[in-house]
Amino acid sequence: MNIKQWQERLAAFAAERDWDQFHSPKNLSSALVVEAAELLEQFQWLTQEGSRAEYLSDKTRSAIEQEIADVGIYLLRLCDILDVDLEGAIEKKLEINAEKYPVELAKGNAVKYSDR
Amino acid sequence: MNIKQWQERLAAFAAERDWDQFHSPKNLSSALVVEAAELLEQFQWLTQEGSRAEYLSDKTRSAIEQEIADVGIYLLRLCDILDVDLEGAIEKKLEINAEKYPVELAKGNAVKYSDR
């Protein structure tokens, strides 16, 4: 399924439940943060090494997949409501990032070079 | 581009900059929350009505698109690192949600019926 098709499916899911009244951009962006934080919660006490796929229990992995899905769902829904072209937005952002973090200056450093 | 192709592109972007050392699932999920919160920041003082597309200034809209892109980028990156099939995860979550929020009980109510 492409993004458009996913969005139609999610819109139908919400419409059937009369949830459009709740799905303002303000509320959807709140819900997105809440789900992203639930995802982070799965990792919050782990070491970086311990957060890698090979160390996660099946139970944790399944919880992570559900939280990832929730983030994806609200992100797609928000883009639909705001009429944002997600792939176009990522494309544009990558160009901005390529300028902000040029390979020669960003190498091995996660902080924008001008903020160091 | 499909999800796989986006992920390869984002992986190459990170690898060129030696950022793999920073991109543990723990760190990527932190970054995801941070970007989702920056998105929320655009809406935090607006009314729900005022958060709708037609009331946003060009400047705000452009900021929103950039934050949405950042959320999308970290979400794709995290799925890649953890080898999570994003579409499969959304598919599964929708089935769970359909059970948790049956149309007849969820109608017009955003809270899970058993929590009311």
Place this chain on the structure above:
Amino acid sequence: MNIKQWQERLAAFAAERDWDQFHSPKNLSSALVVEAAELLEQFQWLTQEGSRAEYLSDKTRSAIEQEIADVGIYLLRLCDILDVDLEGAIEKKLEINAEKYPVELAKGNAVKYSDR
């Protein structure tokens, strides 16, 4: 109890459980965001009016108080670990905010005047 006394109590609570190993500033700030998001979750589908104290059910109010407490606990704990004087930091921030949002320019507008 003053802040110092609360911090000693929370430090003892963590030490008894051997939790110091988990309480790095990085982890505590993750936990703080997670709890703040759980607090937001209580309000995410409400209208602004409906989020006011007089409209909250006893159940919701009790959940809110618990999330507020969690945010407070991690904030105090983080200040302790980083040796940040919370009252001093607020004092300083209020001076910065007074300059950033002078009364005559900020009146009725939540956005920093120079960002409008």
Place this chain on the structure above:
Amino acid sequence: MNIKQWQERLAAFAAERDWDQFHSPKNLSSALVVEAAELLEQFQWLTQEGSRAEYLSDKTRSAIEQEIADVGIYLLRLCDILDVDLEGAIEKKLEINAEKYPVELAKGNAVKYSDR
């Protein structure tokens, strides 16, 4: 200053700027998450060890103190608006936590014993 006095000062700061209209519990809890995420941003690419006080630059430390202050300000403001007794709420939460994480079962484990 005690909590009540801080809250009066923050209430006056908001009232002078006509910000009461923005300070619904819903909006304040959004702002709280946004500030908590800005705090997390300071630590997001650091290792746990590297997030400790002794490794932070003066610039980072100053940014952290400001974000901590912002979290504190919105937390106090939210408690004021909702008439929540912050110290009482923490007291109650510590009792709940003591039951949820009994010393003998929680020792060296950050996850609630019944979730393991």
